[in-house]
Amino acid sequence: MKILVVGDPHGKLGKIKKLDLKEIKMILITGDLGESDSARKFYFGNLERKRKGLPELEETQKLIKEIWDSSYVSSMAVIKYLAKFAPVYTITGNVTSKDAYARTDEKKFGIKLPRLIHDINKTKNTQVVKNQLRIINGLRVGFLEYFLEDSWVKEFKEKDKKIIQKAKKETEKARRVLRKFGKVDVLICHQPPYGILDKVNSSFAPENWNGKHAGSRVILDYIKKYQPEYVFCGHIHEGKGMKKIGKTEIYNVGYEGDYVLVEL
Numbered sequence: 001m002k003i004l005v006v007g008d009p010h011g012k013l014g015k016i017k018k019l020d021l022k023e024i025k026m027i028l029i030t031g032d033l034g035e036s037d038s039a040r041k042f043y044f045g046n047l048e049r050k051r052k053g054l055p056e057l058e059e060t061q062k063l064i065k066e067i068w069d070s071s072y073v074s075s076m077a078v079i080k081y082l083a084k085f086a087p088v089y090t091i092t093g094n095v096t097s098k099d100a101y102a103r104t105d106e107k108k109f110g111i112k113l114p115r116l117i118h119d120i121n122k123t124k125n126t127q128v129v130k131n132q133l134r135i136i137n138g139l140r141v142g143f144l145e146y147f148l149e150d151s152w153v154k155e156f157k158e159k160d161k162k163i164i165q166k167a168k169k170e171t172e173k174a175r176r177v178l179r180k181f182g183k184v185d186v187l188i189c190h191q192p193p194y195g196i197l198d199k200v201n202s203s204f205a206p207e208n209w210n211g212k213h214a215g216s217r218v219i220l221d222y223i224k225k226y227q228p229e230y231v232f233c234g235h236i237h238e239g240k241g242m243k244k245i246g247k248t249e250i251y252n253v254g255y256e257g258d259y260v261l262v263e264l
Helices: 014-018 037-051 061-082 099-109 116-122 150-155 161-181 217-226
Strands: 002-006 024-029 088-090 126-128 132-136 139-144 186-189 230-233 241-245 248-252 259-263
Touching: 037 061, 061 088, 061 099, 061 116, 099 116, 116 126, 139 161, 150 161, 161 217, 186 217, 217 230, 217 241
Parallel strands: 002 024, 024 088, 088 126, 139 186, 186 230, 230 248
Antiparallel strands: 002 259, 132 139, 241 248
């Protein structure tokens, strides 16, 4: 069975559109479906301003509408193209993905926003899978959505108490989900395991982030214990590549049209 794994598309498929996908039986996506240029520029810009002691820029109704709309349109374009060839399974990443976040922004800014997850799940041949184990064509596939991890909070010296508390809750939840999965053939997750293909080295990230590891210790511990055959992730674009932990092949698949083809 041939499987296509797509790294964080961010609204672009590039090289994938040049592939012959007729023999592909399953498509897996590591999250971050939609375009995120506006969001990245704004939020990373504010992090840098905060680091320099400058006042942060405020979110505006126009900006929030632009971020959500561009992500929605580009996400649906990616999904509809891929779904023509094989069943598509994706997780949520960290960029404008969860419908609950859209509802929060609607109330805050008094605007109507699209429901991406809802509309993807209504699209033929596609599913957003949230923290579930699926048996697909005889394969045990674990889908772990993006979560804010407490090891990230420590690594990047986050001081916001709300973020620290959120990270603790989401980390414990992710640990429970992975423990429930047990042994899988394939794990799809957004962030890489800690210390593996996860080092930040980006021109748009704050200067003090570069050189640090942004991966997950929870995922690393899971891999060491259960040794899935494959782990596919994204998130840290500059970490694209493959490394092994024991018998497990770990792929940071990349982004904007990067992919891995495997046969199982």
